[in-house]
Amino acid sequence: MTLGVREHVQESSRADILEAAASCFMERGYTETSIDDVARSLGATKGRIYHHFRSKADIFAEVFRVGMEMNYAAIEPYRAMSDPVARWRHMAFAHAIQMITTKPFQRTVWVGVKMHLRGATTPEQRSVFAELIEYRTNYGNVFRETLVEGRESGDFRFDDLSIANQLMFVVLNSPIFWYSPRVGETRADIEDLARKVVTAAYRGLGGKEEQSTP
Amino acid sequence: MTLGVREHVQESSRADILEAAASCFMERGYTETSIDDVARSLGATKGRIYHHFRSKADIFAEVFRVGMEMNYAAIEPYRAMSDPVARWRHMAFAHAIQMITTKPFQRTVWVGVKMHLRGATTPEQRSVFAELIEYRTNYGNVFRETLVEGRESGDFRFDDLSIANQLMFVVLNSPIFWYSPRVGETRADIEDLARKVVTAAYRGLGGKEEQSTP
Numbered sequence: 001m002t003l004g005v006r007e008h009v010q011e012s013s014r015a016d017i018l019e020a021a022a023s024c025f026m027e028r029g030y031t032e033t034s035i036d037d038v039a040r041s042l043g044a045t046k047g048r049i050y051h052h053f054r055s056k057a058d059i060f061a062e063v064f065r066v067g068m069e070m071n072y073a074a075i076e077p078y079r080a081m082s083d084p085v086a087r088w089r090h091m092a093f094a095h096a097i098q099m100i101t102t103k104p105f106q107r108t109v110w111v112g113v114k115m116h117l118r119g120a121t122t123p124e125q126r127s128v129f130a131e132l133i134e135y136r137t138n139y140g141n142v143f144r145e146t147l148v149e150g151r152e153s154g155d156f157r158f159d160d161l162s163i164a165n166q167l168m169f170v171v172l173n174s175p176i177f178w179y180s181p182r183v184g185e186t187r188a189d190i191e192d193l194a195r196k197v198v199t200a201a202y203r204g205l206g207g208k209e210e211q212s213t214p
Numbered sequence: 215m216t217l218g219v220r221e222h223v224q225e226s227s228r229a230d231i232l233e234a235a236a237s238c239f240m241e242r243g244y245t246e247t248s249i250d251d252v253a254r255s256l257g258a259t260k261g262r263i264y265h266h267f268r269s270k271a272d273i274f275a276e277v278f279r280v281g282m283e284m285n286y287a288a289i290e291p292y293r294a295m296s297d298p299v300a301r302w303r304h305m306a307f308a309h310a311i312q313m314i315t316t317k318p319f320q321r322t323v324w325v326g327v328k329m330h331l332r333g334a335t336t337p338e339q340r341s342v343f344a345e346l347i348e349y350r351t352n353y354g355n356v357f358r359e360t361l362v363e364g365r366e367s368g369d370f371r372f373d374d375l376s377i378a379n380q381l382m383f384v385v386l387n388s389p390i391f392w393y394s395p396r397v398g399e400t401r402a403d404i405e406d407l408a409r410k411v412v413t414a415a416y417r418g419l420g421g422k423e424e425q426s427t428p
Contacts, residue, residue: 027332032245118241160410166392167385167414174384196374200381204414 005102008066008073014052016042018066021059022104025111030060057125064112064132067105071139074098079142084149085156085207091143092172092201096194099175106176109136140169147205157206164205171201219316222280222287228266230256232280235273236318239325244274271339278326278346281319285353288312293356298363299370299421305357306386306415310408313389320390323350354383361419371420378419385415 009015020042024033035056039046053059074097078090099106112132115121121129144165150156158164175197182189223229234256238247249270253260267273288311292304313320326346329335335343358379364370372378389411396403 029243163407163410164414167388167411170384170388170391171381171418174381177384178380193377196377197381200378200418203420204385204418206417 005066005070005105008069011052013048017044017049017052017059018063019104022063022067022108025060025063026104026107030056030111030115035059057122057128060108060112061125061128061132063105063108065135067102067109068132068135068139070102070105071095071098075139075142084146084153088143088146088150089198089202091146092168092198093194095143095172096175096197097190099173099197100179100190100194103176103179106173110173110176140165143168150205155208157208167204168201171204172197219280219284219319222283225266227262231258231263231266231273232277233318236277236281236322239274239277240318240321244270244325244329249273271336271342274322274326275339275342275346277319277322279349281316281323282346282349282353284316284319285309285312289353289356298360298367302357302360302364303412303416305360306382306412307408309357309386310389310411311404313387313411314393314404314408317390317393320387324387324390354379357382364419369422371422381418382415385418386411 005015005019006012009018017038021033021038024037024041028037033056035046035049038059039049042048049059053062074094075091078087078094081087081090112129113136116129116133144161147156147158147161147165147168151158151161156164175193179193219229219233220226223232231252235247235252238251238255242251247270249260249263252273253263256262263273267276288308289305292301292308295301295304326343327350330343330347358375361370361372361375361379361382365372365375370378389407393407
């Protein structure tokens with residue numbers, strides 16, 4: 001089951017602001033998004049936003065944090081599975097579902113990572129960012145460790161762990177760039193899409209045989 | 215062999231401007247890049263740039279066009295190969311090399327596609343963009359047709375052509391996001407990297423057995 005923003009943000013007016021902000025960051029990036037844009041897309045006043053957040057940077061950090069928190073929650077039920085391939089399949093599927101169903105948050109995470117990589121953060125932002133990036137790195141490491149175990153068990157075949165992990169995330173994350181909801185789309189359609197993404201990633205890792213459906 | 219910017223842009227001062235602009239667009243995106251930024255990174259005057267280009271939009275379109283032109287040139291020698299898998303391997307390898315060696319141009323193409331998709335172009339830009347996007351779509355179709363043939367010959371196994379093609383490009387294009395040159399890097403290192411990318415993409419398509427080196 002995927003937990004939504006509401007389960008992660010107690011106060012509903014805060015959640016509304018984060019959802020609106022995530023969509024703005026997704027569409028325009030960080031610099032080109034203003035508090036005015038967020039207020040406008042909510043049909044709210046700037047005052048209402050400043051009641052909950054001190055600055056655009058604060059909102060951005062919170063969207064990033066909630067985005068990652070939802071991802072952690074989505075993979076949590078599978079982390080203790082002993083078989084690395086079964087664990088990988090379930091985590092990868094949960095991750096792909098997240099990329100589809102919480103796309104604006106995940107695109108904002110991606111915007112944040114890009115800003116961090118090119119050093120486009122202010123000194124004050126830097127320490128907040130460092131924590132967020134670490135939070136995301138640790139999430140990535142959960143998968144990375146699973147790849148190591150899966151290679152040791154002979155289920156995955158790849159030479160270079162970093163590149164394999166990189167390319168795996170490139171595939172699993174890709175719906176944040178190309179997914180857009182279709183009219184009449186059902187949960188089953190979304191799961192079907194996620195399954196295709198997971199299959200491509202699994203094969204890319206040199207997975208031995210076709211996976212079964214998680 | 216990969217042809218560089220110099221082979222595609224006759225006049226060397228024009229090529230200099232395009233290279234500097236591609237790096238600016240890669241780092242800052244379209245909106246945040248000014249002609250001043252491009253001039254500064256070249257150590258040139260704005261006048262020198264306006265001698266060659268009318269506007270930022272013109273430079274951007276030209277970086278996009280040259281980026282795609284280099285890609286077409288890179289795959290050209292292989293397009294007539296009759297075996298679809300061999301053709302795919304050679305084209306995919308040439309494409310991956312392009313993503314690595316002409317990264318600023320390819321990132322600019324990607325910025326352009328994103329702008330187009332979210333309608334962030336002015337009316338005047340729209341017709342120029344429509345042509346560029348079509349130029350890129352046709353390039354993508356060369357691969358897409360190869361996938362169709364490879365599936366018919368039983369070499370590739372996937373259900374959904376559009377998703378398979380999408381995920382394949384996600385992998386092949388990914389160096390534009392994660393590649394950065396290392397000190398002392400050789401041509402062989404770059405080819406090794408491109409090979410790993412091609413292997414992951416090939417496997418993702420359900421390619422039958424490990425590919426040989428193109």
